[in-house]
Amino acid sequence: MKCKRKAVKPSRRPWSDPEPELEPDTEPGSSEQEGSEASVRIGDSWRGSLRSRAGRRQGGAGGGRRRRQQQHGSSTKERSVRRLESNERERQRMHKLNNAFQALREAIPHVKTDKKLSKIETLTLAKNYIKALTTIVLDMSGACLPAGGVPSEARLLQCYQQHLEDEGEDGLARYLTQMRRFSQDE
DNA sequence: TAGGCCATCTGGTCCT
């Protein structure tokens, strides 16, 4: 049983507590950061080059960064507040993502161990599980279809799409019930 | 101790 994750990393300095040596009116990116491979010191650690990251994305978005800051034209404090709000939203987003992973873990059968499935294991198992279920359903239904009827794979897809339209969320159980009925009827 | 996994921060881009 893992018991990890601290609520806040103590070694990381939040934006609400800016470096004291930072010039309040200096636009980040308007001086040496803009023109060179600038490393950024955050908390106790040095971060890699901003320029190299930007360059990987859009062939040099350093100017975009400056543009963004000019557009906002806000003070250091206002930017800090926005950063903190953004961080909070990102945390919430990741928590929702992790909840979805947990739900997926509980939905797929796997050899019970004390060890929690990792994310990559969860995705891989889920994919395999879906494939296996699909194979089973098609095998069970294929032999019983009337000649000239809708191919079983297409029917499966139809059924799934109908389910999505009708049910929205929380319909997996009903979908599975449908599938069972479908395979029994065939 | 190295490597895997993860949470968090961050800035750029996309979307509404």
Next chain:
DNA sequence: AGGACCAGATGGCCTA
């Protein structure tokens, strides 16, 4: 314009 999404970076925890 602002929020969502994405991916890189970083550092902590855990296990082999």
